[in-house]
Amino acid sequence: MPSTHTKPVVLMTMGAQPRNGHPYQVMTHKYITPLVEISGCVPLLVPTCCGAEDLEQYLDLADGVYLSGAGSNIDPALYGQENLTPEKTQDRDRDLFDIPLVRAAIDRGLPLLGICRGMQEINVALGGDIHQKVYSEPGYADHREDSEDSVEDQYGHSHQVSLVPGSWFAELMGEDQIPVNSLHGQGIKTLAKGLAPLAYAEDGLIEAIHAPELPQFTLAVQWHPEWKASENPHSIKLFEAFGAACRERRLQAG
Numbered sequence: 001m002p003s004t005h006t007k008p009v010v011l012m013t014m015g016a017q018p019r020n021g022h023p024y025q026v027m028t029h030k031y032i033t034p035l036v037e038i039s040g041c042v043p044l045l046v047p048t049c050c051g052a053e054d055l056e057q058y059l060d061l062a063d064g065v066y067l068s069g070a071g072s073n074i075d076p077a078l079y080g081q082e083n084l085t086p087e088k089t090q091d092r093d094r095d096l097f098d099i100p101l102v103r104a105a106i107d108r109g110l111p112l113l114g115i116c117r118g119m120q121e122i123n124v125a126l127g128g129d130i131h132q133k134v135y136s137e138p139g140y141a142d143h144r145e146d147s148e149d150s151v152e153d154q155y156g157h158s159h160q161v162s163l164v165p166g167s168w169f170a171e172l173m174g175e176d177q178i179p180v181n182s183l184h185g186q187g188i189k190t191l192a193k194g195l196a197p198l199a200y201a202e203d204g205l206i207e208a209i210h211a212p213e214l215p216q217f218t219l220a221v222q223w224h225p226e227w228k229a230s231e232n233p234h235s236i237k238l239f240e241a242f243g244a245a246c247r248e249r250r251l252q253a254g
Contacts, residue, residue: 008063008246010041013048013098015070016091025049031068031115034229038236039243048097055097059104063253064111064217064246067098067118069224073186074120079129085185099125106214111245114220116184119209122220128192134185134205141203143222145183155227158182161199161207169198169208169219172241178234180207180223187222217245 012032014025025047035041043066046058072091076083078099098118102125105112114122120130135142145154157179163170170176178199188206191197199208199221211218219242229235 008041008250009044009061010035010064010066010246011046011058011062012043012066012068013046013094013101015072015094016049027068030226034226034239035066038229038239041243041246048094052097052100055100055104059108062110063250065101065105067114067121069116069118074124076132079124081129081132084132109216111217111242111249113242115226116222116224119220119222120186123188123192123195126192126194128188129190130186131189132186134187139203140205143182143187144185154183155181155224159202161201163199164197167198172237173234181227183224184222217242
């Protein structure tokens with residue numbers, strides 16, 4: 001593990017969560033720990049409740065950007081749709097911070113990692129859209145977790161994803177297929193220009209993406225590799241690759 005003073009700094013944006021009548025900004029431990037323990041990076045937790053005015057100053061401190069999952073959905077108005085899931089919470093402050101963050105991170109050449117909601121944010125930020133109810137779309141499976149199951153069962157392996165043959169991601173994983181968990185009701189519908197698939201679920205839903213024309217590391221996945229990442233060889237490879245890209249960026253920046 002690199003020494004403390006040479007570790008890359010990675011921005012992680014927080015989300016809104018009400019507690020006992022007070023608004024909180026939160027980030028779940030499970031997203032932070034693999035960034036520290038496997039990627040070897042320093043997380044910088046960024047509040048999204050105060051607008052994006054200071055976005056560039058945050059980016060001046062960063063060697064990478066990591067967009068986590070969350071319980072909220074992206075506001076469908078941001079990708080030109082009406083809200084079909086009004087019962088689900090939204091976090092427009094995060095939407096309005098993360099969308100310009102994605103674009104600015106790309107412009108700066110920063111490594112970019114997205115998980116679940118983070119993957120959907122990247123797609124929306126670059127002009128794509130999403131299925132608001134994958135489970136209601138013909139031909140697609142229900143990718144949601146069972147709320148009656150224990151957390152262990154919810155985050156257990158749910159299905160296989162097929163990795164795009166010959167891709168760098170398939171080479172990194174060392175396999176054509178890997179088992180993943182599944183805890184999402186939404187998924188990519190139209191892939192944004194400049195993005196390309198890296199993995200598909202058994203029903204054809206896109207489960208991983210990258211930006212092959214960009215020079216920096218870009219990866220986003222629909223499953224949750226952060227869950228007990230140190231016990232999962234595929235998650236270890238994923239977070240190690242992101243950490244290596246962030247270290248390379250730090251060295252390039254001097």
